[in-house]
Amino acid sequence: MLSTSTPRRNHSLALKALALSASCSPFADAFTPSLNQHRRNFDKLEVSGEFFHVTTTDSVALFGARCRWLDVSHVIKALRFAGAPLLNDVIMTSCCTYYCYALMHQEQSPSYTTRHPELTTIFRILVHCLVNVLSDPSTSTDLTTNHRKHDAYDISITETGMLDMQPTERYKAISLQAVDRVAERHPALLPHLYDVKLAGMVFPFKASPYYVDELIDWESEDVRQDPFYRLVFPTLNMLSDEHRMKLESAYEEGDPKQLIQTVDEIRADLNPHPAGQKTLNAPKDSDSLKGVQHKYSETVLVFPAAGQTCHAYCTYCFRWAQFIGDDELRFAQKEANSLFDYLGQHSEVSDILMTGGDPMVMKTRSLAQYLEPLTDPDFLPHIKNLRIGTRSLSFWPQRFTTDDDADEVIELLRCVREEGGRHVAIMAHLSHARELSTDKVKAAIHRLQKEAFATIRSQSPVMRGINDSADVWAEKWKSEVNMGIIPYYMFMARDTGAQAFFDVPMAKAHKIYSDALRNCSGLIRTVRGPSMSCTPGKVEVTGVEEIMGEKAFILRFLQCRDPEWIGRPFFAKYDSKAVWFDDLKPLDGMELPWDDSGLPRVVPPTVY
Numbered sequence: 001m002l003s004t005s006t007p008r009r010n011h012s013l014a015l016k017a018l019a020l021s022a023s024c025s026p027f028a029d030a031f032t033p034s035l036n037q038h039r040r041n042f043d044k045l046e047v048s049g050e051f052f053h054v055t056t057t058d059s060v061a062l063f064g065a066r067c068r069w070l071d072v073s074h075v076i077k078a079l080r081f082a083g084a085p086l087l088n089d090v091i092m093t094s095c096c097t098y099y100c101y102a103l104m105h106q107e108q109s110p111s112y113t114t115r116h117p118e119l120t121t122i123f124r125i126l127v128h129c130l131v132n133v134l135s136d137p138s139t140s141t142d143l144t145t146n147h148r149k150h151d152a153y154d155i156s157i158t159e160t161g162m163l164d165m166q167p168t169e170r171y172k173a174i175s176l177q178a179v180d181r182v183a184e185r186h187p188a189l190l191p192h193l194y195d196v197k198l199a200g201m202v203f204p205f206k207a208s209p210y211y212v213d214e215l216i217d218w219e220s221e222d223v224r225q226d227p228f229y230r231l232v233f234p235t236l237n238m239l240s241d242e243h244r245m246k247l248e249s250a251y252e253e254g255d256p257k258q259l260i261q262t263v264d265e266i267r268a269d270l271n272p273h274p275a276g277q278k279t280l281n282a283p284k285d286s287d288s289l290k291g292v293q294h295k296y297s298e299t300v301l302v303f304p305a306a307g308q309t310c311h312a313y314c315t316y317c318f319r320w321a322q323f324i325g326d327d328e329l330r331f332a333q334k335e336a337n338s339l340f341d342y343l344g345q346h347s348e349v350s351d352i353l354m355t356g357g358d359p360m361v362m363k364t365r366s367l368a369q370y371l372e373p374l375t376d377p378d379f380l381p382h383i384k385n386l387r388i389g390t391r392s393l394s395f396w397p398q399r400f401t402t403d404d405d406a407d408e409v410i411e412l413l414r415c416v417r418e419e420g421g422r423h424v425a426i427m428a429h430l431s432h433a434r435e436l437s438t439d440k441v442k443a444a445i446h447r448l449q450k451e452a453f454a455t456i457r458s459q460s461p462v463m464r465g466i467n468d469s470a471d472v473w474a475e476k477w478k479s480e481v482n483m484g485i486i487p488y489y490m491f492m493a494r495d496t497g498a499q500a501f502f503d504v505p506m507a508k509a510h511k512i513y514s515d516a517l518r519n520c521s522g523l524i525r526t527v528r529g530p531s532m533s534c535t536p537g538k539v540e541v542t543g544v545e546e547i548m549g550e551k552a553f554i555l556r557f558l559q560c561r562d563p564e565w566i567g568r569p570f571f572a573k574y575d576s577k578a579v580w581f582d583d584l585k586p587l588d589g590m591e592l593p594w595d596d597s598g599l600p601r602v603v604p605p606t607v608y
Contacts, residue, residue: 171311171396171403174207176200182212188223192233198251199234201263202243202270203498204320207232208311208395214438215394227432227466234315238498243269271496272321289342291333296537296559299351302339305332306366308357311395314429316463316502318494322357336369343380353387353427360392360399364408374422375415386416389427393456394435397444406447413452424454428485431460431467433475436483449484459489462509462530463502470515477516477524490529495580503579506530506553510541528558534581535598537561547571552587553578564603565593 174182179196183189189196196205216228223229236244243266250262291303308322333339343349359367373379374386392399400406417424426448435441448454458480462468467476477487490513493503504512509530517525532539537560545554551574557565570593572584586592593601 169209169398169402171398172209173311174209174212176205179205182207186212186216186218188218188220189233192224192235195235196233198247199236199238201251201259202247202266203234203238203315204313204317205232205234206310206313210398210440211312211395214440215434225465228434230465231314231316231431231463232312234498238315238501239266240500267321270498288335288338289333292339292342294346294349295561297348297563299353300339300343300346300349301353301355302333302370303356304354304359304362304366304370305334306362307354307359308332309361310356310358310391311361311399312391314391316461316466316493316498318496319357320497336373339370340373340380343383347382350382351385351387352383353389355389358390358392358395359388360390360409364405364412367409368412371412371416375412375420377419377421379420383422385423385425387425387427389429391429393426393428393441393444394430397438397441400444400447401440410447410452413448413454417453424452426454426456427488428456428458429460430458430476430480430485431463432472433479436476436479442483445483445485456485457488458485459491461491461493461502462504462512463493464504465502468504468508468512470512470519473512473516474519477520477527481521481523487524487527489531490527492530492532493579494533495582499579505577505579506532506541507544507574507576507578510544531558532581536581536594536600537565539581542569544574547587550574550587553584555584557593560600562600562603565600568593568603568606 176197179189179193179200183193211228211232216223216232217226220226224235236247239247246262247266250259253259291305291308293301293303295301303322313320343352354370371386374383398406400410403409413424416422430436436445445456448456458476460467460476462473467473473490480487490509492506492509493499513529517527528540530541532541536557538558540556540558541553542556543554545552547554553572553574554569555572556567556569560566571587571590572592573587575583575585578584581594582598584592591601593603595601
């Protein structure tokens with residue numbers, strides 16, 4: 001660690017180092033055009049308006065500087081010299097944490113703000129380059145030519161009050177073409193490369209470095225049985241025998257056109273849009289609503305075009321058709337105005353559910369076109385709740401902590417909550433307690449809860465080989481409640497994609513759910529399930545009992561296209577192999593509440 005004592009002469013040179021570092025950074029153009037114009041002529045560093053302006057008369061003297069320090073108080077002095085008016089924003093938006101803020105203002109609980117988000121980048125660059133120039137003068141001569149090679153840094157405070165800088169991990173997707181490099185780092189993957197690559201022609205594949213390196217247990221006896229490997233890496237076993245033989249045959253023939261045609265034919269057989277998503281859920285009254293669904297009266301789903309991908313893809317994803325490059329199968333809303341026009345005409349809507357893909361892959365500036373209007377409480381006042389469906393806590397929690405615009409997205413969510421007066425719910429897809437175990441995800445959860453004031457709710461399908469165990473669910477729910485996350489849903493595998501590989505029969509799913517709850521406190525019993533999101537609505541398997549001498553499922557609608565069905569239990573014959581609503585048969589003398597097309601029947605008269 002660098003010395004905490006610095007002569008005033010070196011302190012002055014440090015200011016020049018900060019200024020020159022900014023002018024040499026790859027982000028210089030974002031500061032102000034005048035910064036580059038005056039790069040060779042500077043004497044002082046000052047702040048004017050929202051930009052740093054730099055002038056100098058002696059850039060050569062900088063390279064003779066040999067001061068070695070990086071103490072918080074000195075950085076603060078340097079920034080104070082730059083001008084007090086924007087100092088609070090510089091410190092707070094640069095993630096210098098509570099210590100720096102308290103050191104200047106003797107306050108323990110700062111309210112973070114990003115009125116000047118460009119200063120976040122500026123401050124990171126300044127401190128990073130300060131380290132390069134002042135702690136190792138031999139690197140200073142390369143600063144102007146090699147600045148683009150420098151990594152970004154996370155800035156934190158040690159117990160002794162020193163600035164600690166660690167390289168910021170940047171998201172870079174692992175594609176199917178990059179799995180060989182993954183196998184170089186994790187040799188357990190080598191025997192399965194053919195399997196992954198061929199299956200990845202049908203099922204979309206993407207992984208994140210965080211997920212691959214920190215969540216998969218590569219040391220397990222058979223990595224294919226590790227739930228986190230199984231969750232991301234596709235296998236030919238996900239295909240039926242017929243489809244597998246067809247794919248392998250086309251691959252071996254070596255005709256690219258035939259292979260593409262075969263892949264398309266297999267995909268078409270996998271029911272790419274289940275539960276009437278295209279035919280029943282999309283509004284019919286506007287050509288501009290290509291990424292909107294309105295299945296239940298109070299909730300509108302929006303699929304922002306820029307969010308129709310994820311940091312990684314689940315092998316069992318029921319929206320896999322969003323990621324295969326076929327525009328005919330894809331929901332994508334290209335702009336927000338038509339959505340707002342639609343919402344303005346539907347005062348019955350109280351909830352917006354942003355989904356995808358994953359809206360949290362979007363840069364904050366793109367997300368803002370949908371969320372910024374909601375920071376005004378007078379805009380669409382009937383919209384009370386904003387829900388964001390995301391897998392980012394599992395696949396890339398750095399989205400909320402160290403990404404370039406992490407502070408901005410936290411602030412945007414905070415403004416929707418605090419200024420817009422809307423409830424903000426992060427609908428986190430969490431399948432397993434292991435996803436909650438890393439320091440990175442804990443930091444992300446903390447920021448969402450304590451800085452964005454968002455509520456996090458968890459939901460996941462029950463999937464064979466991943467979480468089809470009561471112990472797994474009980475551990476997950478207990479961990480979530482301990483972290484302030486509300487357990488929300490246990491879903492069933494939908495009738496699309498690789499359902500046959502992952503499905504858990506509804507009788508077994510109900511037993512897993514019930515056994516898990518028996519081991520949990522009442523705080524966990526907010527969770528509902530197992531639930532099927534099917535054509536007529538959300539159908540919950542409530543229990544298994546004997547009805548009129550016959551074993552039967554007890555079911556109910558949690559949501560329905562016809563809300564009159566909600567709250568009315570109904571019955572179906574018990575079938576230990578049934579995995580989906582269309583496997584169910586009515587009890588003798590009764591009928592199920594949907595017709596052959598899956599749409600709700602007319603509701604019979606009430607009994608009370």
